Amino acid sequence: MLERKKRIVVAMSGGVDSSVTAALLKEQGHEVIGMTMQIWDYSSFTAEHGETFGTCCSLDDVYDARRVAESLDIPFYVVNFEKDFQREVIDRFCDDYFAGRTPNPCVLCNQVLKFELLLRRARELEADCLATGHYARIEQDGERHCLRKGLDPAKDQSYFLFTLTQPQMARVLFPLGGMTKEEVRAHAARFNLRVAEKAESQDICFVPDGDYVRFLEEERGAGAMNGEIVHVSGQVLGSHQGTYRYTVGQRRGLGIGWHQPLFVVGIDAENRQVVVGEQEHLQRSELSVHQVNWHIPEPSGAIEARCRIRYRHSEVPATITPLPGGRARVVFAQAQRGITPGQAAVFYQGDQVLGGGWIE
Numbered sequence: 046m047l048e049r050k051k052r053i054v055v056a057m058s059g060g061v062d063s064s065v066t067a068a069l070l071k072e073q074g075h076e077v078i079g080m081t082m083q084i085w086d087y088s089s090f091t092a093e094h095g096e097t098f099g100t101c102c103s104l105d106d107v108y109d110a111r112r113v114a115e116s117l118d119i120p121f122y123v124v125n126f127e128k129d130f131q132r133e134v135i136d137r138f139c140d141d142y143f144a145g146r147t148p149n150p151c152v153l154c155n156q157v158l159k160f161e162l163l164l165r166r167a168r169e170l171e172a173d174c175l176a177t178g179h180y181a182r183i184e185q186d187g188e189r190h191c192l193r194k195g196l197d198p199a200k201d202q203s204y205f206l207f208t209l210t211q212p213q214m215a216r217v218l219f220p221l222g223g224m225t226k227e228e229v230r231a232h233a234a235r236f237n238l239r240v241a242e243k244a245e246s247q248d249i250c251f252v253p254d255g256d257y258v259r260f261l262e263e264e265r266g267a268g269a270m271n272g273e274i275v276h277v278s279g280q281v282l283g284s285h286q287g288t289y290r291y292t293v294g295q296r297r298g299l300g301i302g303w304h305q306p307l308f309v310v311g312i313d314a315e316n317r318q319v320v321v322g323e324q325e326h327l328q329r330s331e332l333s334v335h336q337v338n339w340h341i342p343e344p345s346g347a348i349e350a351r352c353r354i355r356y357r358h359s360e361v362p363a364t365i366t367p368l369p370g371g372r373a374r375v376v377f378a379q380a381q382r383g384i385t386p387g388q389a390a391v392f393y394q395g396d397q398v399l400g401g402g403w404i405e
């Protein structure tokens with residue numbers, strides 16, 4: 046039981062996690078308000094492709110969130126952030142791909158939509174805090190708040206939350222951070238929530254079928270980025286239909302016969318070249334990041350930590366040196382495969398997030 050009754054806005058996606066979050070906070074005696082962001086209109090996708098998908102933000106999900114709010118007997122609001130989502134997440138997603146990077150839109154959605162815009166709406170309702178169903182933990186350590194991994198290693202979402210700032214963490218709750226998904230599903234059944242058996246959401250909610258190339262071409266048109274496939278040695282091996290169709294580490298779909306397996310090792314969007322090489326060319330022992338967000342006071346020199354270079358990567362030992370202009374250099378104890386510009390590099394010490402930035 047928390048000591049003081051709070052007014053808490055719960056970000057409700059219509060999924061199991063945020064529904065349980067709302068139910069638990071209500072059970073603890075807080076004044077809970079449900080809020081769903083409408084961020085993407087699926088009707089055109091569904092009309093064209095004739096399918097619906099279990100994503101985090103379709104209209105069905107708004108309906109589910111409303112039903113859950115009704116069953117919990119809490120006020121419920123839908124906020125329309127479609128334009129913000131288009132500008133802050135989708136346009137940047139497309140810009141990144143067309144500039145030769147592989148973006149991570151979930152981090153941007155958390156950063157701008159959930160923890161700036163939605164948090165502001167919560168403040169307008171005079172709420173004490175905003176709660177989400179993320180699997181991560183925020184703990185207070187003296188004056189500072191620290192971000193820790195979710196206790197369930199299979200669900201930990203701390204990587205997607207590295208941009209959180211101190212003022213945001215002071216206002217954000219992750220009630221599921223200390224639970225496993227099993228426990229959350231058991232709570233959902235106990236609360237009799239009709240979303241208890243709902244499937245997990247997709248990786249990228251606005252590309253429900255996973256065909257991001259089609260999505261990019263619908264957004265930006267096709268054909269403008271075609272060019273050569275070039276071996277690291279400089280030899281031209283073939284041609285391609287658009288640099289945005291490729292990502293570092295990719296092996297399939299190159300359409301080139303070569304005496305060794307070939308991988309994409311770099312994308313030079315300016316010259317419209319896809320650079321390929323053998324396995325060993327994918328290994329790099331250092332990277333640079335920009336827009337670094339430190340969760341600890343910015344170190345004055347190099348620190349030893351562990352670094353994760355994409356969501357499904359187990360963090361590895363690295364030396365991290367802050368650089369001027371909000372940048373940092375990361376040098377790995379052992380070379381890493383497939384360091385990908387546009388992805389986030391997040392620094393950890395044990396289960397604590399020390400900071401993170403965007404790979405250049």
Ligand SMILES: Nc1ncnc2c1ncn2[C@@H]1O[C@H](COP(=O)(O)OP(=O)(O)OP(=O)(O)O)[C@@H](O)[C@H]1O
Pocket residue numbers: 055056057058059060061062063064080081082083084101102159176177178179245246
């Ligand atoms: N459209 C939305 N409106 C409001 N909050 C959202 C929305 N989408 C996601 N969230 C919030 O962000 C959290 C993490 O989102 P994510 O897409 O990772 O969902 P998830 O882990 O599948 O959770 P859930 O089961 O609640 O959908 C959700 O638990 C919810 O609190």
